Structures are given as structure tokens and as C-alpha cells.
Amino acid sequence: MPTYTAPTRDARFVVNEMLDLTSYGNLPGFENATPDMIDTVVNEAGKFCSEVLAPINQIGDQQGCTRHEDGSVTTPDGFKEAYQAYVESGWGTLAKSEEFGGQGLPHVLGFVVEEFTATANQAFGMYPGLTNGASAAIEAAGSQEQKETYLPKMISGEWSGTMNLTEPHCGTDLGMIRTKAEPNGDGSYKITGTKIFISAGEHDLTSNIIHLVLAKTPGAPDSSKGISLFIVPKFILDENGEPGERNGVSCGSIEEKMGIHGNATCVLNYDGATGYMVGEENKGLAAMFVMMNAARLGVGLQGLAQAEVSYQNAVTYALDRRQGRALTGPADTDAQADPIFVHPDVRRMLMDAKVFNEGMRALILWGALQVDLTHKAQTEEERQLADDLIGLMTPVIKGYGTDKGYDIANNMQQVYGGHGYVSEWGMEQFVRDSRIAMIYEGTNGVQAMDLCGRKLASKGGRAVQAFFKMIDDEIASAKEDEALKDVAEKLEKALGEQKAATMWFMQNAMANPNHLGAGAHHYMHIMGIVTLGFFWLKMAKVASATLAAGTEDKAFYEAKMTSAAYYAERFLPDAGALRRKLEAGSDNMMALTEDAFATAA
Template identity: 60%
Template sequence: MPVYQAPVADTLFVLNDLLRIARYDNLPGFSDASADVVEAILGEGGKFASEVFHPLNQIGDREGCKRAEDGSVATPQGFKAAYDQFREAGWGGLSADPAYGGQGLPHVLAASVNEFMSSANMAFAMYPGLTRGAIAAIQQHGSPEQKEAYLPRMIEGSWTGTMNLTEPHCGTDLGLLRTRATPQADGSYRISGQKIFISAGEHDLSDNIIHLVLARIDGAPEGTKGISLFIVPKFLPDDAGEAGGRNGVSCGAIEEKMGIHGNATCVMNYDEATGYLIGEAHKGLRAMFTMMNEARLGVGIQGLAISEIAYQNAVTYAKDRLQGRALSGPKARDKAADPLIVHPDIRRMLMTMRAVNEAGRALVLYTALKGDLSHLAEDEAARQAADDWMGLLTPVIKGVLTDKGFENAVMAQQVYGGHGYIAEWGMEQFVRDARIAQIYEGANGIQALDLVGRKLGLNGGRAIQAFFAEVGKFAEENRSDEALAPYTKGIKKGLNDLQQATMWLMQNAMAKPDHAGAASNDYMHLFGLVALGYMWGLSVKAAQEKLAAGDGDEAFLKAKLVTGKFFMERLMPETAAHLARISSGADSMMALDAEAF
């Protein structure tokens, strides 16, 4: 039976010592997030995740969701009661707008709690996670009437939300979608079509489900320029604003899938359902990308979350399982064998997971803070710089942390040996659950193409140049600090590799676009290593300052220094391999005719 303990101490270190969020107490939301409040919320959030969500994780995986003949869907045993607890405790409204019933706390704090919930039970955490994305889209693009009608109930949790993009014949290429929207005299639309792979599309957790649906208005232009976004409730609101008559939307089937069985992934049928346009006609992608960007950061957190729980259980097993003797001589002389954790290759796997998790947590929260500042910073230049960071790092966080999350789940399974392949130990579920995060909300290959093909050149390369400057400044300012030298040298080398890769793309990709496509995955991971390395530089500097001041848990802080050094010695050198592959170009990759495969 797997266990989970929320990494509250590490999260507090990131928030308080690395990010120093107390310096933003002049901004809305942050003024209410005192150190005591933050610690209390993380403590209670971690407790809720481990005691309420986590015990249902294997139950949800075994039972899955069940669809009845009438199209209704029952979630696994215990989910409804747990969701009621989640809703009553107000976790869904942690960072939501107080004007609609939210608590208005910083998004960076909500992101921390989101990690805990996703580690404890990824499939379950998706229900409120998708609702948060729908809330963001309605908040930013909805009319005042739409906000008033939907946001209070969605923030409170009695209504939930979804996003409906994919159709049987199109996934990423949304220009091919066929769902139709026919205008009605009262200003509404009749929505007809079919959507697939819709997470939380139908369930019994909430009183209403608010679907955000991409569709093409009759007569609209072909391609992505003719797509609009609609609110399509499961139950149409009545005159009192409550869930009223049933709309023409139903679950046609539940997808049978590899993992996240506790989440209802549905085929959704729209049969002249009543829908309401959000924002401008034919500008639906702009509105949907508000939700997509929220979702992509959330999926990056899922990658981190699965990696964290897999790591925790692998550590427990490695400490308990007796297997062989240490190469340097017996360590547990009173036992028949030494525990697995004495073996270097086991340590290699555990340290790799730990080094990625701790830097990944810092990168997620650093970026979530930028999201807060992009809206709240008092200076326009600061808001723009924060927004630039968000746009640039979103594909990196989604792509790299979910790839690493899957790799780390497999590594944790390997630590268990044969028991890792057996369901009761839980490792194989983590592997299956982690796999989807690399695919949905834009497959990781699409994230890499977005980074290379769009984000690098945006606004004349303003964001990437700012990233180079920030990381380079850190390495330069701390170059003379001997205690930081093992870290700054690695950061500088990785940054040089990233700059060379960027220059190679500038010189070669325009003339031959396949060079950009062939380089994109390696470039994304090269970028990810530098970003994670930078987080280690910031973490180590903060830890060293606390040690020098005699402040904090000495063992915890010294472990930071060791783990950061491992990252620089064992993981950061991979930037050179990524650069070599990028510089080799696309010729050998694209040379064979399709018939030769």
C-alpha cells in the first residue's frame, strides 16, 4: 500500500527563502498571506491530501467510473463524500476572486496545494483542476452576466467545469473541428457535434457541469480563424440561477484507458444543446488558450506530483528491503543483508528523482509567482517581464516535468524490482497515471514546437534574452563565491550550451524548417535543464545563507547542498549531448522515404 506525506517543509523553503514572497505583502492577496497563514494552509492542505484524497487513489484505479444506460456516470466509491469535504473546506476557491466568493490568495499558494492533491490522487484532483481552468476562461473573457451566473457556484464547487476541444478526427489541429453552432433569435446558439477524451465530462460529484466547448458558427471561416467558444451547461440555469432543465448534452461512453481510471474521460454528444458565446465570435482560440495555459501549468504540476509520490515510496522501500551487501562492506551486520539504499545504482535513481523534484517544485512555484506578478505588479515593465517568463516557461514546464515525471515513476518502479510490477505496491499505477501527462493538453512534441517555433522569436526574442540575462547575471554575480562555485560553473556551462543551441537555430532553421522540428525536443529539454539548474543555484544560495545565519533545520539545508551538487555533476552535463544532437540537424532524420519505414 503506497504512502504519501506532503512535502510541506520543502515547499515552505521555496516560498519563504527562495522566492521570499513576504516582500510582496503590498500586493492584493499577498497582504493576506502572512507566514503563519501560508504555513497553516500548506499544513492543512497536505493533511487533507494524505488523509482524504490519497486513501481513495488505489480504489479509484481499481473501480474506475461507471456509465449507466441513461448516460449518467458514477465515480468510484468514496469520491462523492471526499469531494463534498473538499468543497466544504473551500480548497477550490483558494486563489479565486473574492468578488465571486473566492479567498483571493496568491496563485503561487494554490499551486503548492495543487501539487499535494495531485500527488495524493491525480485522477481525483483533475475534477477541481479542470474547474479552475474553466473559471479562468470565464473570468477573463465572459460577460458580466456570465460571470455572475457561473463563477460563484463554480468557485464554491457546487458546479464544476470542463474543456471540450478534441473531436474524433482532430486533436491538436483544431482548425479541422466540425462541431457546429447555429445562432438563435434569443442570442443563444444550438451546439451540435461530438467531442472525445473529455476529462470529467460527466460525473456525480456536483449539481451541474459547465462545459466550455469550441465550435464553428454557421458560415464561419474555415480553419482556426472560424472557431468560437461557448458555455454549454449540463443543466440550464433557471430564473433563480439554480440548475434547471436538462440540456442537450450527454455522455455517450467512457473511454477505456491506461491510467487515471478514477477520472471520467468521456465521449460527449451535443445534440442541439443550448450554448452561450464567450467573448467575440471567431475568437474562441484566444479564450480557450486562457484555459489551456492554466491547464498546461497544472499538467506540469501533475508530472512533478507523480514523481514526488513515486520517489517517496521508492525511498521507503529502499530503506526497508534487504538485498545483498554494500560494495564497501556490510552496513547492517546484525541482518542477513543490507538494505537496498546502500547500493550506488539505487542511490543514482533516488538522487535523480529527488534532484528533479526539488528543482521542479522551485521552477513551478517561481513561475506561478510570475503569474501573480503579471496581474498584480505595480509597474507595467514588471508585469510585462513576468508575463514574458510565463509564456516562455509554460511549454518547458509542461513538457520537461511530465517527461521527467514519467521517467522518474519508471525509475521508482525499478527500485522495487519485481514488486514494482505488482499492482498492490502501487508503483505500476504511478507509471500508468504519469503517462497521460505527456500527451494531453498538447502533446510534448507540440510543446517543444511551440517553444522553438513561436516563443523564441516572440516580440523580437524579448523573453529568451531576458532569461539569458537573468541566469547569466546570477552566475556572474556569484562567480567569486567559492562555496557556490560547484553550482555556478554548471549553470554557466549549461547556459552557454543553450545560447549556442539558440544561435544554431537562428542560423539554420529559417532556411530549412525541418531543422527546427528535429531540434525541438532536445532544445526543450536543454532549456529545462538550465532552468532547473538555475533553480538549484537559487536554492543552494538560500540554503547557504540560512546555514551561515544558524537559521533553520541544519540537516535539511545541508541535504539541499548535496542534492544540488548531484544535479550539477550528474544531470547538468546532459546539456552538451542535447546541443550535439541539435547541431547535427535534420538531414539523417528526414532522409528516408516514407516507404522505407
């Protein structure tokens, strides 16, 4: 069975050293995030995830969720107990509003725990993960009464939440939804329709489930401008705010799917269920985007998560499994063969994983800091910068992070050879589980269009200019340092490719927007590659300074320096190739008609 050890050392490095979280101690919520507190949270959460959640990951895959004839759903063995322990330990409350029972700590710490949770058991992590998205939407758009009614129990984990967007005929294009919301006359609505692909839609973990549902009121515009958002609790609350009468929403079936079997992906039937509007009528899409953006960062994290757990197991296997001899001569002459760790092609896959995972962790925790700064930074200018940056980076974290995370999980499976394909080793589960992250919360093609069609041009390109400046500044200072110069120069070249690609879009996309669509996926990948390069440069800078100052943990920092160099030489070159593809435009891509794609006999 695969195992998982939370990468606490690396998380502490990013939080304490690269982000220097304590330097933000003057901001609200940050004052409690002392170095001791950070260490305790990171280490204890790591222990919990490794010891409680990881051991039930494979069981979850094998058993899956079970829907009973009455529409109730049971989760796999051990999930209920683990969820109870998760709630009792309060891991889900770290970064939540103190007003509603949260601990008010920085999101940075919340994301550390979310990473460990998703890595130990992605299917499990989705239950609190969906609650996060739903509670964020209520907090952003709900009335004070709704907040007080629902948030404390959602934040504590006593109740869970879901996000109901997709219908059989529409997912990406939400303007087409058909679920109806008819006024009951008492301020509530009667919700009728069918929602599909509802993660954590029905289960036995909590005493209530708070569904957030997109629906259309009578006469609403027939587009995304006619969507409203509703709270539909599984059990309608009684006068004491406790779950009372069963609401008219039920699980029609559970999807049979490629992976994440431990999470119930439900068809939910709404048969005149009672719902309560969140925010204004026809403004549901904006509220939905609040939960969507939170969810997208969480999904980006899942890309890292499956890459990390599969990497850890592949390292163990590569050190244990013996086949053949090192190309440079036998490494272990006492044995019949060397561990496959000696083979460059195995090491290539492990190093690719290592530098992706550590780079991605740096990016995501930096992203969490931007989420914090958006609300808490001292000046409007700082808040705006953080908001610009995280808005720009969200599709990259989700899209690039999950595309590449899936690649890594596949490579780690490859390290196992034939055993990687066999279920008992667990590697193929990681691949199957990680595959969903490229699809849900907006496919990665949707992410690419969000980045290129919306975020790049928004406010005259203010966000991407800030992004360029941030990296330019880092490069300029690093080039002065002999130890960082080479990485900085390679990053400068890759950043130059991104700038050129940006310019090409500006010069061509107006005349033909298909040029933008044709290059969006490439652009998202260029930006992901450059961004991780930027974080490797930042990490190398910290490592270089620490080594210069002297440290007892020399090996850790030297590994960071080597990894930065490896990232620069093995990941950054793709930026140039991607730019060339992007600059090919859409002409040949869009030239063929339907007939040319038919398989003619």
C-alpha cells in the same frame, strides 16, 4: 498500499525562503499571505491531501468510473465524499477572485495545494483542475453576466467545468473541428457534434457541469480563425440561476485507458444542446488558450506529482527491503542483508528523483509567482517581464516537467524490482497515471514547437533574452561565493550550450524550418535542464546563506547543498549532448520516404 506525506517543509522553504513571498506584501492579495497564514495553508492542505485524498487513489484506479445505461456516470467509492470535503474546506478557492467568492490569495499558495492534490490523487485532482481551466476562460473572456452567473458556483466547487476541444478526427489541429453552433435567434446557440477525451466530462460529484465547447458558427472560416467558444451547461439554468432542464449533451461512453481510471474520460454527444457564446465570434481560440495555459501549468504539476509520490514510496521500500551487501562491506552486520538503500544504483535513482522533484517544485512555484506578477506587479515593466517569462516557461514546465516526471516515476517503480510490476504495491499505477501528462493539453511535441516556433522568436526574442539575463546574473553573483562556485560554473557551461543552440536555430531555421522542428524537443529538454539548474543554484544560495548565519535545521540546508552539487554533476551534462543532436539538423531525419518505413517482406 502506497502512502503520501505532503512535502510541507520543502514547500515552505520554496515559498518563504527562496521566493521570499512576504517581500511582495505590498501587492494586492499578498498582504494576507503572512508567514503564519502560509504555514497554516501549507500544513492543513498537506494534511487533507495525505489523509483524505491519498487513501482513495488506489481504489479509484481499481474501480474506475462507471457509465450507466441512462448515460449517467458514478465515480469510484469515496470520491463523492472526498469532493464534498474538498469543497467545504475551500481548498479550491484560495487563489480565486474575491469578486466571485474566491479568497484572492497569491497563485503561489493555490499551486502548493494543487501540487498536493495531484500528488495524493491525480484522477481526483483533475475534477477541480478542469473547473479551474473552465472558470479561467470565463473570467478572461466571458461577459459580466456570464461571470456572475457561473463563476461563484464554479469557484466554490458546487459546479464543475470541462474543456471540450478534441474531436475524433482532430486534436492538435483545431482548425478542423466540425462541431456546429447555430444561432437560436435568442442569443443562444444550438450546439451539435461529438467531442472526445473530455476529462471529468460526466460524473456524480456536482449538481451541474459547465462545459466549455469549441464549435463553428455557420459560414465561419475553415481554419482556427473560425472557432468560437461556448458555455454549455449540463443543466440549463432556471430563472433563479439553479440547474433546471437537462441540456442536450450526454456521455456516449467512457474511454478504457491506461490510467487515471478515477477520472471519467468521456465521449460527449451534443445533440442541439443550448450554448452561450463566450467572447467574440471566431475568437474562441484566444479564449481557449487562456484555459489551456492554466491547464498546461497544472499538467506540468502532475509531472512533479507522480514523481513525488512514487519517490516517497520508493524511499520507504529502499529502507525496508534487504538484498545483498553494500559494496563497501556489510552495513548492518546483525541482519542477513543490507537495505537496498546502500546500493549506489538504488541511491542514484532516489537522488535523481529528489533533485528533480525539489527543483521542479521551485520552478513551478516561481511560475505561479509570475502568474501573480503578470496581473499584480506594480510597474508595467515588471508585469511584462513576468508575462514574458511565464509564457516562455509554460511549455517547458509542461513538456520537460512531464517527460522527466514520467522517467522518475519509472525509476521509482524500478526500485521495487518485481514488486514494482505488481498492482497491489501501487507503483505501476503511478507510472500509468503519469503517462497521460505527456500527452494531454498538447502533446510534448506540441509544447516543444510552442517553445521554439513561437515563444523563442516572439517580440524579437525578448523573453528568452530576459531568461538568459536572469540566469547570467545569478551565475555572476554565485561565482563570487566559494560554496556556490562549482555549481555556478557547471550551470554556466550548460547555459552556454543553450545559447549556442538558440544561435543555431537563428542561423538555420529561417532557411529550413524543419531544422527547428527537428531540434525543438531537444531544445525544450536543454532548457528544462538549465532551468532546474538555475533553481538549484538559487536554492543553494539560500541554503549557503542560512548555514553561514547559523540554523537549528542544519541537516536540511546541507542536504540542499549536496543536492545542488548532485544536480549539477548528473543532470547538466546532458545539455551538451542535446545541443549536438540539435545541431545535426533535419537532413537525415527527414530524408527517408514512406517506403523506407514500411516493413517489407
